[in-house]
Amino acid sequence: MQLLTMTMISKVVFLFACIIVVSVAWQNDYDRNLEFICPTGQSITRIQSKHNNHHEDRLWQFSCSNRGKLGQCQWFYNLNEFDGLLLFQCPNFGHIVATRSYHNNHHEDRRFSFQCCTPRKGKRTECQFTSFVNKLDGRMNYNVPANKYLRGAYSEHRNHEEDRVWKFEECNL
Template identity: 40%
Template sequence: MNKVCFLVFLIAGFQVHGNEAWENDYDEALNFQCPDQTTISGITSQHHNRYEDRRWDFRCKRSPASTSCFWTVYVNGFDKPVHFSCPNNHIISGMSSYHQNQQEDRRWRFYCCAVDNYCSHPCSWTPYVNNFDEKFTWVVPHGSYLAGVRSYHNNHAEDRRWRFKFCASTC
């Protein structure tokens, strides 16, 4: 990476690890929001056994999402499942969480944005995109948008497995 690019990453607050820029570090809060009229198009996450936590990276793509957006409340307790979908005609454009060392888990909330002329169907859930302690990268299928998230926590692995709901952009 050349010096100019490296400085841009440092100024933007990203943490550079090899070829990846993480939005958070282990045990730190995560607060990610795509720019206006964009939505999450890809998610990468890496687990570390020493910290029993994950760091996260996101990609965004243009979308018909409006600036009529809102953050949810936290949708899970520590060690509890996440079963979340944005309301009809909304897509996920941000994710936020904080980690607690005592439970070695995170609580999650989501940034949902309204989309004009968009239907919340047909939708599909991915199978689990990771096993415990695995790094994963998931890309939203072409012509679809991220609309929901499910995960469950395992106390032995001190990690979560993840599934994602994606909906076609047209009815």
């Protein structure tokens, strides 16, 4: 009986160790390109990020979920200038399903691109931007509510902190 209990405990400890390793698996390295694409038919529903002052850059992690049937997709490239404002909304009330960015060490900033897919059924009309979801030099842990999808992004760069603050546009399903 005691051996069985020890075996169960070791399995539970191993499982928690695996969960911890997965939870810190970032999808880019500092000062490196980022590309994340949701599986077909899914859109981005979670965005996590953390800033590092030495690198003056962020690590990023994204998750996806099904938020309705999606049709045609299109990339929109280099939506901001370095150190500039980013304001983007998917046309035709599309869903953000992918992102790319690259970092420039001179500007200590990234240029962002997004891929949007249009919804197959009807237009979504009720949308609004969140308040800022992160603080300068801080972590981000943004979840799209279950009854909404991600349509747009707004970001301001601050040269003093060499970081960005973010808002996201959510639309009702």
